[in-house]
Amino acid sequence: MFDLARVTAVLSPKQITSIVESSRARISIWAGAVRSGKTIASLLAFLIAVAAAPDHGLIVICGRTRETIERNIIEPLQDGSLFGPLATQVHHTRGSNTAVILGRTVHLIGAYDVRSEGRLRGLTACLAYVDEATLVPEAFWTQLLARLSVPGARLLATTNPDGPAHWLRQQFLLRAPQLNLASWHFTLDDNPALPADYVRSLKAEFVGLWFRRMILGEWCLAEGAVFDMWDTERHIVRELPAIRRWIAVGIDYGTTNPFAALALGLGVDNVLYLGHEWRWDSKQQRGQLTDAQYSERLRAWLKGIGVHPQWTIVDPSAASFVTQLHQDGLTPAAGDNAVLNGIRTVASLLGRGRLKVHASCHGFINEIPGYSWDPDKAAKGEDAPIKADDHSLDAARYAVHTTQSAWRSDLKEAV
Incomplete structure (x- = not known):
């Protein structure tokens, strides 16, 4: 299904490692900087997981809204320059709450407030992908994990870092050994596909708190002056x-x-x-x-x-x-x-x-x-x-x- 030679040529060792290791964990989280390659790695891992998913149990993609799911997940999956022939096997009508990926129906679920977890009640899932996990409510995340009850069910997620007290870090990332959870930390320099000029421009655009989070991928506290660059x-x-x-x-x-x-x-x-x-x-x-x-x-x-x-x-x-x-x-x-x-x-x-x-x-x-x-x-x-x-x-x-x-x-x- 995958051209492994082609994939290996364009991915970094960290991306390849994360894809391989994610297959052995119940929860896999790619965290770090913007444009650091974490999303592409996670989407490749998701496609592999869809192909291997059990016939029973739903497959879901969750994000802040359906529109962000379409922009951040569905559109990249349909990009032939990224995923080659696999992109032709991703079908979605804009505005619909489902997509068809590798022949499987995938449900798109928005999680924009605390009431969103009600959308998960009653379903049984075998595979879930969460876009920007720090932005979904904790109750939604917890309910989603409870719904992944099919043997071998898995959750894959990406996120930019937030504050060090965020529930995702405190309750999950720091407790990884207890939870069958694998995670990978990406910085901007971990993406070999980015032109050097673009990397320099992006580093110049983020300052202060956002440089630490979006470029270095740190889970750091918002403290002190908001505009500490003011002169x-x-x-x-x-x-x-x-x-x-x-x-x-x-x-x-x-x-x-x-x-x-x-x-x-x-x-x-x-x-x-x-x-x-x-x-x-x-x-x-x-x-x-x-x-x-x-x-x-x-x-x-x-x-x-x-x-x-x-x-x-x-x-x-x-x-x-x-x-x-x-x-x-x-x-x-x-x-x-x-x-x-x-x-x-x-x-x-x-x-x-x-x-x-x-x-x-x-x-x-x-x-x-x-x-x-x-x-x-x-x-x-x-x-x-x-x-x-x-x-x-x-x-x-x-x-x-x-x-x-x-x-x-x-x-x-x-x-």
């Missing part, structure tokens, strides 16, 4: 270059808390600039504004600084303000509030020197040095910043992270 000499500018276009104004809405708006522009030097900021702190100003007043003052501020942004990106929880902006002729869009992903985007840009801040953005400049990871949540295995003094930071994150499609190609040209 006032490097990141603050007193004069803006010519701005090719104003991409967005990001808005963090507040009534008792400060209202913050920051304008994001792309300079002629292919660097992003937070060039202007407007804030209203009702406590300092000793008066709250209505949605209509916020809209009026925001529009007057943009007119006064001569900025006509392509997008107005608003705090997604500010439904009443979004309605007001629509009534006033604007077309606001809800900000992407995936906090960790947004922080990572901003951190990457700061680390690469591709995001700079004008000295007039006092709120942002005052907030960023003290923006820290929450140690109490980190101790429980959760990555989250302390929610305090982050209004301008949130506005900037909405503007930067939500509009990636508008600036990524420009910044890549400059690398």
Whole structure:
């Protein structure tokens, strides 16, 4: 079924070892850096397991959502450059909750919240594959293991590392000898198929916490400053270059808390600039504004600084303000509030020197040095910043992270 000579030629020794050793374990976990080769190794092991699976018992692929399963698992399995003729034996209609792999029906199950484990109740499985295991609820994982009751049943999983207190590490990886569990740790340098230029670029894109996790594959604690790469000499500018276009104004809405708006522009030097900021702190100003007043003052501020942004990106929880902006002729869009992903985007840009801040953005400049990871949540295995003094930071994150499609190609040209 497999062209072993071809497989051996393109895989690293660690990938080959993991494929072979996984066949002898009930639970196999490939953990480590992004693009480190762990997924390809695990998928090859999964195809071998599908071919050898018992006729009775279901085969399931689990992930955060069905869409992520399609993107991360099904599409790679259908790539002939990766899996050769085997790719033609992977059939799936987008949106369907099943696929046919090597002639076997495979069920695709999303596991996005604690209620997801109910989807597993009553089924009997002989083989399971879990994509990004740290993102599925612990109750789902536990229920899945209970459903793998066919003799010789196996679970294969991949994951990027999380905090050292995460349940997957504490309850499973550290207890491997007791659980018939095999695991392999991959770093970015373990993938021989990646071009050297790409590896250098990827290492430059991840900084701080994400460099340790996504490049080195470490299970490390989120601690200290969130933006530990922030350098006032490097990141603050007193004069803006010519701005090719104003991409967005990001808005963090507040009534008792400060209202913050920051304008994001792309300079002629292919660097992003937070060039202007407007804030209203009702406590300092000793008066709250209505949605209509916020809209009026925001529009007057943009007119006064001569900025006509392509997008107005608003705090997604500010439904009443979004309605007001629509009534006033604007077309606001809800900000992407995936906090960790947004922080990572901003951190990457700061680390690469591709995001700079004008000295007039006092709120942002005052907030960023003290923006820290929450140690109490980190101790429980959760990555989250302390929610305090982050209004301008949130506005900037909405503007930067939500509009990636508008600036990524420009910044890549400059690398």
